[in-house]
Amino acid sequence: MTxxxxxxxxxxxxxxxxLDAAGIAEPRREALRLxxxxxxxxxxxxxxxxxxxxxxxxxxxxxxxxxxxAAGEPLAYVTGWSGFRRLDLLVDGRVLIPRPxxxxxxxxALDRVRxxxxxxxxxxxxxxxxxxxxxxxxxxxxxTDSSADAxxxxxxxxxxxxxxxxxxxxxxxxxxxxRRLDLLVxxxxxLTDAEYDTLDPSVRAWEPRQALVGGEDGMAAYQVILAGGRxxxxxxGWLALEIDARRAGQxxxxxxxxxxREVTILDDLFGRARILLAQRGADND
Numbered sequence: 001m002t003x004x005x006x007x008x009x010x011x012x013x014x015x016x017x018x019l020d021a022a023g024i025a026e027p028r029r030e031a032l033r034l035x036x037x038x039x040x041x042x043x044x045x046x047x048x049x050x051x052x053x054x055x056x057x058x059x060x061x062x063x064x065x066x067x068x069x070a071a072g073e074p075l076a077y078v079t080g081w082s083g084f085r086r087l088d089l090l091v092d093g094r095v096l097i098p099r100p101x102x103x104x105x106x107x108x109a110l111d112r113v114r115x116x117x118x119x120x121x122x123x124x125x126x127x128x129x130x131x132x133x134x135x136x137x138x139x140x141x142x143x144t145d146s147s148a149d150a151x152x153x154x155x156x157x158x159x160x161x162x163x164x165x166x167x168x169x170x171x172x173x174x175x176x177x178x179r180r181l182d183l184l185v186x187x188x189x190x191l192t193d194a195e196y197d198t199l200d201p202s203v204r205a206w207e208p209r210q211a212l213v214g215g216e217d218g219m220a221a222y223q224v225i226l227a228g229g230r231x232x233x234x235x236x237g238w239l240a241l242e243i244d245a246r247r248a249g250q251x252x253x254x255x256x257x258x259x260x261r262e263v264t265i266l267d268d269l270f271g272r273a274r275i276l277l278a279q280r281g282a283d284n285d
Contacts (some may be wrong), residue, residue: 023069109240116182125152188221235282248273
């Protein structure tokens, strides 16, 4: 009796059928991405190795991931990692999946400040803090979060990427009171309750609510950061915030009302107002 042989191509065809039946967009491409990301392998190499035999353990692991994806779980949570700028980051349901817009936030921040002391408020997976530490020339980078679970992920990511970041637990600016910074960066929660309720189920059912909702009007985090952030910065220090395009004007007005200087709104690659930059200024604390 001949043993049944399962090749990589056969596995991907089965995966494509499962994903297609579940209504996943571009199921063939998604099946290949799952195989690539689970094994951290090049997609071209996977195609060239399509006739390679899969071990029973490999097939079981892959198909288990396929069924998780078919149930709606985000790809990054299924594979356990996400790319962010130059980094590979561990992610799971304790933290948000890093977005391309946040990569642009890091770039805008580094265009203003590359040295001194930087802090990332609400660090989540640690993406911003680790990118700053990796790409900048900072004497210290601090990452804060109110969630001990999120900080555990961030610490693992810092160690994984071999960068030194000071991780502090606490709400918003509290962990860094009394510090003097050159750069303050944050991608805070900025959705309203109503906006959260309309999110795609792939986000609402899986990603942490506390990292997405910024109070009834979506402005609670900005109120705290803009009110207290200036006192933490050097006179030449800069603030970089990821913002909701729907409230860009409101956020700008709030920043100017708290005395921030050189307040600028930048669009992301999709043409949406997404980043607020502001300087403390030297007039007073």
